[in-house]
Amino acid sequence: MLTVHDLIAIDPLKLQVLAGLAGTSRIITWAHTVDLPDPWRWVSPGDLVMTTGVGMPIGDSAQVEWLEKLAQSNASAVVIAPREDAPALSPGLLEAAERLLFPLLHASFELEFVKLSHYVIESVLQAQRERFNASERLFQTYAQALRMAPDMPGRLSILAKNLGGHLAIEDAVTGIRIVESQPSGDQALVNIERIPIAGRTQANLIISRRPHVSMDDSILLRSLVGLLGVELERQMIHRDQQREEGAALLRSLLDSEVEPALTRPMLERRGLKGTLIALAIRPGSGSVRTPDDIHHAPALHVATPLLLAERNLLLAIGCDDSALFQALLEGLGQGTQIGISGPITTASGYREAARQSRLALTQAAELAVPTLRYGEAETGLIMAPKSLPEARALVARYLGPLIEHDRLQGATLLHTLTTFLKNDGNWKASALDLGIHRQTLVYRIKLVEQLTGFNPTTTQGIARFWIAIQAAINSDLLGLG
Template structure:
């Protein structure tokens, strides 16, 4: 399409600006000749209105009102090629054009409106042809990107490079960048770049942010709409994939809760889903009206790359990495009023069902204390002196030895063996160091790490008692390795 300024710059047309030249950036999508007294009834947004002036009122006051009604149609500009006897444009009318930034152009009566209209229409048709070609190139580039790049971010970068722009997709509510074509998405955009935000349809809750450098970048609305449509399809595909992952995760949690599956066997599967390191169980009481519902929480920003396994029971249960970032994302997404109970580290010895029990107990205590999140064991629940069941034995091992077992598994250390040997030797530092074949200072370091992980001091009477009872219960119930 052509702008009003480009029309003025076409010498062969002989147009000159009279008023409202601050609006010459407007695009023209058609040319319409009309000499009726009410042209606003016959023109539409983007039209170039051409008149010989016979329909313009003679009174300055009526001219002002006439121009205001015409400008309300959002037409692009008015070209006046006055014939003999046509009223003169009043000062008040021209001042109104300046105020409304509505371009009024002058031409000689000899100007053939057909010639002007042909120039405009040819420009429009040429723009449409270029738009069609650009859309074809866009879809061709997209098809090639799908063949060459398996990940969405790679395809986004290809599309951005082809269009000569920078693209990012942001969460509509928080403004968090979900995907970016730039390899450094958090880098501040150049000051010479202009940004445009376009809402992406569907259930994505996201905006496409287009940054263009000056003197570059297509602003063709057809191309932009095509781009938004392609990305909407991509995002919907990702959301469907996350829906499927949630269903698979819920099935796995049901199996673990029924003891149909051993936790040791699901570890590789969890690692493939990005759930590595120390894992915990969460019992979540969601807020009544948060940004994301419990049924959609797996789509929330911050949880999309390493989504916890989720299962909706009387509360929302989750198997998650023990990271503050994940907990913050859940609290932020479910809204103020959400409460989370956090189990101790899940281990093969304690089992998954025990971690669920711990999380539920921590949730009840968190609600009673009116706190946002509480870890199991932060509110002391008393010491079971002689466990009467396997469940009580699991609880003891999980509470006092779980952090050590999980640390040994992840970091290939031997804190549990060290603690056991220290207690067996009645707290004798020299004998323990000798039995383990380590320096005394190494033993000091290990026992300090035990204290940091469990909150209990192995050299204190209370710590010795609790650790010994937990170790005895674990060995009797065959929950601990033989060497422990």
């Protein structure tokens, strides 16, 4: 683009700087001839104002006011080729030009403004051609990047190399850099600029440039941002599809007994490797992301968990990763709580892991903590609960599965367990009190063990169940008194 300084350097024009030399770096976008007394009403930002001076007022203060209004229009400069009857330029006018950093140029009246306009217009057209050529090269480079680079970091690096800078995309919600180009060269990068990417991506493009490298063309930047916006939207559509497929898969895993070993290859293709756990999540309030779009959080891009909305909860199967838990807590808002199951194994399965996560979530709510692993609430509670929340957590931990089973199946496992413990584990006496066959009692006690993970016939199981039952009685939680 042509600047005022460049225009002055064109020798045939023989322009002289009368004042405002410090502002000659201004860019000229067009040339406009006006001799009216109010030229600021007819010019646009960046215009080079050309006048014979006949419209200028007479008097120092009036000329200063005239120049101030013209400068407020953001014109690039004013060229005065004075006619014989034009008023003389006052000292105050020159001082105002210096103060406003507004270039005031003098030209001979014999200079035809059309010649001056020709230089400006040719420069503008040339800049337009260069912009369109740069945009065309950008699209060609992007098409080449799509063929050469299989991932977005590679494509971004190719684009950055072509533009002579460094590119990065950050999540606008968290400020985390999602992807960035590879650094190249030893020269420091300056002029860092952050540009929002339109659409639902909630991302910014960060451009870092080397000294003397220009990337300030609006058309070029809009083209670049538009291309990257399409790329990010395509990735979001892919993650949406993954979310739907993951929900269907998780629902299938919870509805049927499937060995974890059989599903491992499928989950590993989704990035879910290593130790897997189940999560029961109760979203908080004031969240930056909703449960429906939490899968777009940057921390979930590499290994997106299986997510399934269930009433007011969000169930998930994911990696045992503290960064994942933190991302969910931060993304779903203040007050979010997460129950974490034990490791998913062939022995436990997905159903059991989901049950453990729900139970851990219940205990997390009772203890008012953001995250709680299955079994962590036992510490300090197994001896004796010291408060009503501890009693509730203890009952939920050891008796919760039985209560839920009795509610869904119309069974009496909790009553059976209570009767069995009151009879000190005597099979005959317990069966007689319950009015059932001994083998039926054996079946029920085994079912208690399967649901809770503790055997009521062992010392450890008896102690845990008995303390939980006493806590329920003393706190009047289940009407067992």
